[in-house]
Amino acid sequence: MPEGHTLHRLARLHKRLFGGHPVAVSSPQGRFANGASIVDGRVMKTAEAYGKHLFHVYGPDTVVHVHLGLAGFFAEHELPLEPPVGEVRMRVVGPTQCTDLRAPITCEVLTVDEVKAVKKKLGPDPLRRDADPERAWRRVSRSQRPLAALLMDQGVLAGVGNVYRAELLFRHGIPPATEGRQLDHPQWTDMWTDLVALMRKGVRSGRIDTVAPEYMPRATGRPPRVDRHGGEVYVYRRAGEPCLVCGTTVATTVLDGRNLFWCPTCQAP
Known part of the structure; x- marks a missing residue:
């Protein structure tokens, strides 16, 4: 299972690739189709990690929550796009690159309050400045x-x-x-x-x-x-x-x- 440093690296990468830009979000596999339709075309404000959880923040009250579990991973691709290979749960396309998410245990749309509830169950993350x-x-x-x-x-x-x-x-x-x-x-x-x-x-x-x-x-x-x-x-x-x-x-x-x-x-x- 990826450890916390991996999720923080992903948050930094996704913030750099997609933050501040409207992104196209889809679910080639279909299992995240409803969630993808909610954020498709919206601006990803930022991306952040807490422990082993990754959050794509769209605002004002919409966040995509990802937990990779044991087998999940993201794969980045430069444009132009190629057809997705394998079971891609979520595809995010930005100005110059896209990322494909495969095999997570969690990929869902949450409200800000629901995100707070997820974080409340977790202990302090040594990689966060607010860690106690x-x-x-x-x-x-x-x-x-x-x-x-x-x-x-x-x-x-x-x-x-x-x-x-x-x-x-x-x-x-x-x-x-x-x-x-x-x-x-x-x-x-x-x-x-x-x-x-x-x-x-x-x-x-x-x-x-x-x-x-x-x-x-x-x-x-x-x-x-x-x-x-x-x-x-x-x-x-x-x-x-x-x-x-x-x-x-x-x-x-x-x-x-x-x-x-x-x-x-x-x-x-």
């Missing part, structure tokens, strides 16, 4: 749930996915089973600050890199990581491989239906 880390801390510090579960709970933190979860815990030497209430406030502050920096880096580069320079391939002589998610990471999807720091075999288990990765030595209880 203390709001997440209040949830974390009172919980008996493992930190590894809390970090993936979108009601606690918005935008954090499996990669950032595993890598953040590793970078701070925290066992994944640590209960939220066992964390102290200075630790949380350090984790939040680190998470903000990592995710902002992801927005800039379009990939998740969490490894310090001394453990990068060029410094260690190891081959670069090959993975469709991209980026150099310490433990994510490295089960059975040696930890880059201590050499211990990276472990994995399933928590709340998602694979979890950690180093039993660097993250020892």
